[in-house]
Amino acid sequence: DAGVIQSPRHEVTEMGQEVTLRCKPISGHNSLFWYRQTMMRGLELLIYFNNNVPIDDSGMPEDRFSAKMPNASFSTLKIQPSEPRDSAVYFCASSLVGQGVTEAFFGQGTRLTVV
Amino acid sequence: AQSVAQPEDQVNVAEGNPLTVKCTYSVSGNPYLFWYVQYPNRGLQFLLKYITGDNLVKGSYGFEAEFNKSQTSFHLKKPSALVSDSALYFCAVREIAGNTPLVFGKGTRLSVIA
Numbered sequence: 001d002a003g004v005i006q007s008p009r010h011e012v013t014e015m016g017q018e019v020t021l022r023c024k025p026i027s028g029h030n031s032l033f034w035y036r037q038t039m040m041r042g043l044e045l046l047i048y049f050n051n052n053v054p055i056d057d058s059g060m061p062e063d064r065f066s067a068k069m070p071n072a073s074f075s076t077l078k079i080q081p082s083e084p085r086d087s088a089v090y091f092c093a094s095s096l097v098g099q100g101v102t103e104a105f106f107g108q109g110t111r112l113t114v115v
Numbered sequence: 116a117q118s119v120a121q122p123e124d125q126v127n128v129a130e131g132n133p134l135t136v137k138c139t140y141s142v143s144g145n146p147y148l149f150w151y152v153q154y155p156n157r158g159l160q161f162l163l164k165y166i167t168g169d170n171l172v173k174g175s176y177g178f179e180a181e182f183n184k185s186q187t188s189f190h191l192k193k194p195s196a197l198v199s200d201s202a203l204y205f206c207a208v209r210e211i212a213g214n215t216p217l218v219f220g221k222g223t224r225l226s227v228i229a
Contacts, residue, residue, distance in 0.1 A: 004158075033216050042221035043159075043205065056216075091158055103149055104217055106158035 025094030138206030
């Protein structure tokens with residue numbers, strides 16, 4: 001298995017532009033998580049899905065952030081418009097819930113820089 | 116609400132010495148506990164987990180962790196540190212009840228000095 005795949009690995013964009021981050025979870029996993037990592041705040045949960053349904057988006061910082069999971073093999077995190085304070089590493093993770101307890105598997109992350 | 120505390124931002128250890136990275140947790144019920152490691156410019160990698168049973172859990176790369184319910188702790192240990200163990204370590208918790216995501220601590224940077 002290729003693991004959780006995120007794209008792009010790096011994104012540099014100008015303030016005000018729309019940014020879309022993509023994630024392909026591990027095949028067969030039914031939960032997907034978006035985290036954001038910064039030096040100041042550590043690892044924050046933004047939103048998570050179970051069976052493609054958003055369960056808790058209370059970690060999404062503002063209305064500028066939105067996430068979708070149209071099917072079991074794809075999710076997007078969109079920021080529109082982007083701001084410099086959105087600069088961070090964004091991680092996607094997936095796990096299988098309901099058949100014992102499995103750990104979450106993380107992608108390599110997308111390093112976002114908003115200038 | 117669930118929470119994790121990693122009281123040390125940085126731990127320095129000489130190569131060959133034992134290492135401990137501390138973690139305490141707070142949950143309303145019984146916990147599932149995890150340790151992850153992050154190397155520079157990489158995602159988080161799973162090291163080990165406690166679900167139930169033996170309080171001493173063994174994981175990857177010679178790491179182990181001890182679950183202590185009375186102290187609500189889950190410290191990560193290794194008998195003999197390697198320079199290659201230098202990385203950022205995260206403790207995480209989730210409740211047994213319900214389908215909740217992992218809550219992570221802020222991380223502890225381990226530096227093993229040759």
